[in-house]
Amino acid sequence: TATTQAFESAIAELEGGHAAIVFPSGLAACTHAILAVARSGDHVLMSDSVYGPTRQFAQRVLRRLGIEVEFFDPLVGGAIRQLLRATTRLVYLESPGSLTFEVQDVAAIAAEAHRRGAFVILDNTWATPLFFRPFEHGVDISIQAATKYIVGHSDALLGVATANRRAWDLLRDG
Numbered sequence: 784t785a786t787t788q789a790f791e792s793a794i795a796e797l798e799g800g801h802a803a804i805v806f807p808s809g810l811a812a813c814t815h816a817i818l819a820v821a822r823s824g825d826h827v828l829m830s831d832s833v834y835g836p837t838r839q840f841a842q843r844v845l846r847r848l849g850i851e852v853e854f855f856d857p858l859v860g861g862a863i864r865q866l867l868r869a870t871t872r873l874v875y876l877e878s879p880g881s882l883t884f885e886v887q888d889v890a891a892i893a894a895e896a897h898r899r900g901a902f903v904i905l906d907n908t909w910a911t912p913l914f915f916r917p918f919e920h921g922v923d924i925s926i927q928a929a930t931k932y933i934v935g936h937s938d939a940l941l942g943v944a945t946a947n948r949r950a951w952d953l954l955r956d957g
């Protein structure tokens with residue numbers, strides 16, 4: 784709808800990305816973005832402090848699809864270099880991370896991920912684009928659980944994912 788498109792372009796502008804897609808929940812935005820990037824046989828690095836249902840999705844669904852998931856210390860920074868493999872397709876971040884709230888060195892992690900050709904997804908729900916501009920730090924896809932701050936707080940379920948130009952076709956085509 785026109786309202787949907789207006790919301791998507793407002794979020795894309797706030798996040799500083801190329802374009803955005805709205806989803807019926809924050810978790811739907813997370814799972815869609817991951818599945819848009821990762822394929823069977825890929826290796827995915829996910830920070831250890833991600834939102835619980837995202838972690839469960841990775842452990843149950845991604846593993847069943849033949850995607851290997853490895854969790855890493857959110858404070859790893861540039862040392863993520865040692866965890867990246869030839870098959871690493873995606874590094875998934877959440878900063879600050881749910882519950883423990885570590886703030887990650889997104890730029891250092893993204894630089895190493897890009898050096899190996901991997902994509903970087905950030906769940907930017909906690910910081911919001913007002914306090915963290917994801918695309919200025921090398922993120923390819925940024926997610927908002929709009930259910931939280933954007934909607935007000937759990938008055939309605941809503942999610943949105945914003946991509947840069949590199950990741951937009953993948954995100955849009957799912």
Ligand SMILES: *Cc1c(COP(=O)(O)O)cnc(C)c1O
Pocket residue numbers: 808809810811813834877881906908909928929930931940941942
């Ligand atoms: C709540 C939350 C989600 C999921 O959002 P829903 O709209 O409830 O599905 C995802 N990520 C983070 C960080 C959250 O806090």
